[in-house]
Amino acid sequence: METFYLLMNGIGTALVPLNLALLIFGCLIGLFVGAMPGLGSVNGVAILIPITFIVPPTAAIIFLAAVYYGAMYGGAISSIMLGIPGASTAVATVFDGRPLAQKGDAITGLTAAAVGSFVGGTVSVILFTLFAPPLAKVALAFNAPETFALMVMAFATFVGLGGDDIPKTCFSILIGLVLSTIGLDLISGQPRLIFFGVPGFLHGVNFLVLAIGIYGIGEMLWTLESTKGAVQISSIKFTFKDILESFKKLKGTLMAMTIGSFLGFFVGILPAAGATPAALMSYGITKQLSKNSAEFGTGVPAGVVAPECANNSASTGSMLPMLTLGIPGSPTTAILLGGMILWGLTPGPLLFTQQPEFVWGLIGSLYIANFFTLILNVALIPAFIMVLRVPFAILAPVIFVLCVTGGYAPTQSIHDVWLMLLFGVVGYILRKLDYPVAPAVLSIVLGPLAEKAMRQSLIISDGSFNIFLDFTIKPIAATIMYIALIFLFLPLINVLKNKLFPKKA
Amino acid sequence: MKLTTRNAEIIVAVLLALCSIGLMIKSAQNRIDWTVEDNMGAGFMPFWLSLGMLICTIITIFKWILKKSPQSTNNEPFVDPEATKYVYVTILSLIGLILGTAYLGIYISLIFFLFFYLKVFSEKSILFISVFSIATPIITFCFFEWLLKITLPQGISEPLFYPIYDLMY
Numbered sequence: 001m002e003t004f005y006l007l008m009n010g011i012g013t014a015l016v017p018l019n020l021a022l023l024i025f026g027c028l029i030g031l032f033v034g035a036m037p038g039l040g041s042v043n044g045v046a047i048l049i050p051i052t053f054i055v056p057p058t059a060a061i062i063f064l065a066a067v068y069y070g071a072m073y074g075g076a077i078s079s080i081m082l083g084i085p086g087a088s089t090a091v092a093t094v095f096d097g098r099p100l101a102q103k104g105d106a107i108t109g110l111t112a113a114a115v116g117s118f119v120g121g122t123v124s125v126i127l128f129t130l131f132a133p134p135l136a137k138v139a140l141a142f143n144a145p146e147t148f149a150l151m152v153m154a155f156a157t158f159v160g161l162g163g164d165d166i167p168k169t170c171f172s173i174l175i176g177l178v179l180s181t182i183g184l185d186l187i188s189g190q191p192r193l194i195f196f197g198v199p200g201f202l203h204g205v206n207f208l209v210l211a212i213g214i215y216g217i218g219e220m221l222w223t224l225e226s227t228k229g230a231v232q233i234s235s236i237k238f239t240f241k242d243i244l245e246s247f248k249k250l251k252g253t254l255m256a257m258t259i260g261s262f263l264g265f266f267v268g269i270l271p272a273a274g275a276t277p278a279a280l281m282s283y284g285i286t287k288q289l290s291k292n293s294a295e296f297g298t299g300v301p302a303g304v305v306a307p308e309c310a311n312n313s314a315s316t317g318s319m320l321p322m323l324t325l326g327i328p329g330s331p332t333t334a335i336l337l338g339g340m341i342l343w344g345l346t347p348g349p350l351l352f353t354q355q356p357e358f359v360w361g362l363i364g365s366l367y368i369a370n371f372f373t374l375i376l377n378v379a380l381i382p383a384f385i386m387v388l389r390v391p392f393a394i395l396a397p398v399i400f401v402l403c404v405t406g407g408y409a410p411t412q413s414i415h416d417v418w419l420m421l422l423f424g425v426v427g428y429i430l431r432k433l434d435y436p437v438a439p440a441v442l443s444i445v446l447g448p449l450a451e452k453a454m455r456q457s458l459i460i461s462d463g464s465f466n467i468f469l470d471f472t473i474k475p476i477a478a479t480i481m482y483i484a485l486i487f488l489f490l491p492l493i494n495v496l497k498n499k500l501f502p503k504k505a
Numbered sequence: 506m507k508l509t510t511r512n513a514e515i516i517v518a519v520l521l522a523l524c525s526i527g528l529m530i531k532s533a534q535n536r537i538d539w540t541v542e543d544n545m546g547a548g549f550m551p552f553w554l555s556l557g558m559l560i561c562t563i564i565t566i567f568k569w570i571l572k573k574s575p576q577s578t579n580n581e582p583f584v585d586p587e588a589t590k591y592v593y594v595t596i597l598s599l600i601g602l603i604l605g606t607a608y609l610g611i612y613i614s615l616i617f618f619l620f621f622y623l624k625v626f627s628e629k630s631i632l633f634i635s636v637f638s639i640a641t642p643i644i645t646f647c648f649f650e651w652l653l654k655i656t657l658p659q660g661i662s663e664p665l666f667y668p669i670y671d672l673m674y
Contacts, residue, residue: 047653165574171521171561178528178554185535185547192535192547193528217599224595225588393627394637397619400599401641404606409655414607421599432583433514433576451550463541 006356007129010364013357014062022055022063023365027373030070035078040087041071041332049339057343058358062365064339068332069121069369072275072312073377076113076304077384080106082399084216088207089275089311091441092283094215096296096303103299110384111246112304114377116257120309121370123261124268124316129363132320135269142270144456145467145477151450153484154277157284168435176443179205186452200415207445209407209416210423214437216403217424220396222431227392243381249301256286256302260309268317275314277449280442282310288490316366323351323359510579515569522562528555598622610660612642
């Protein structure tokens, strides 16, 4: 009951005119920043921190959290409209969001993203409100072996993302993992895979460089070839009724929402995990468990709902270790943590008792931000749809400009822009030969997390792999690992099942 | 030799196999073994992952020989002949854009790139193309340098921006 009163006070704090204005403004900025390829919530939050010194800490955290939230919504926009992920958290949204737009049903894609984000955000805020302190203890129990097991589960779900050609799918996963090892070794600091002595490789291959190359340049080359450069003007017309109709198409997405919301929140509360692995895993698991898994990748609303639910849920979840333990749950919350320290606050368990207005004001603002961002997103759908009406001959060079600037912005290195072009051309060629490119993009994101967790675990266990498989040593890690193995072999089991027990025509 | 999909499949598989071997050799410049005392060498992960890549490409090559994959029996042109112009011109113009970015700066290069690309592929008037080619770099500058404070490469054109920076800062 006390929690309820504290929450109501928090919502009241969020509705104070200054806080509300900052919340709406933050959502708008976040939406825009999240939609730009190469930029994400990290950029938005980092750049706007200085502005927060002129307002009280509660207003400041509400503003920055709204930017973070808005960016989670915004990442889906360029994923769906342009086929370029707006941020790493929106990569999985491309898989079905872009095909939906190409089929002329971009409204459903955008609605699915907005509703999925809203549901994920709402569920996660409720879970946060009710279970923050005990969940913080669970998060603390997650160490390197558990993290590695979780990464293995993520990789296991990727196998289902590839097509029928298993060697090509495995190749795609492996090349992504190899690309993630370029740079300085985590443990020894030795340079590895520095090709031709080029210094640009020392900082590794940024995930966005690969993603923008493949999904920006590669996708455009594919489209240019298939359309033969024909000037295409989309004659999509839309009415308010079309938007309402699109809501009805979300009928069969309950499973996707459930998986996305809970999995996203759980992964989000783990320190250093973040929304990206949550979104990827949510997509993979939803696809594996769906009755229509073969349709994923062709433009199904559930394929958009699952990752969008997860990334919004995870963004809220990642604030839990930040507030309760002083450990950032994602790169963006690391910046928020820095902001809190600058404002004179001490993150940790005592924050709830010593600064209740700050904490519950933040939690209350998340409810409000969720609501307003949904309204903004749905209201702006007509504006987003206008992008599709731009003649392709004009849209194409604009997308190339976005790709070049997006490839440069993360590391401000021209070397990365060259790499982006190379990945784009190679990705186009491999895609024509049915090499799935999505697993490579996912592997480069999770590769560093997995390698670090594995090596730390093996240091702890003196080289024994039993640390991952023995229930008596690490029960959580072992449980997750065995579930991962089930997911890994599930496609093979399905193939055997269909051969042994063929379905009657 | 005409570049059919079948030919492209084997060429790419062989190239990827050679790349995998190259990655293995490069990885071996670091320690690739794993001992209980010293844990994994820096080259351990890339070496064995590259070996996995090599195995996958060998399987793909075998499937090509046995004609088990769809691409191995497809004799259609790898790139649609009517579309080669668009693909190759786009790639070459992007190379020109990035080269220009490194030396002339992104804003000057964008003007040339957009003008060339729209002139070749769009049916818009010269006036429209000119306005679009100049407006896009201006908008890009305002968004990245003024709003987000992210400096984009300016190359030899950097001195032209000093008066603008004096106004901004």
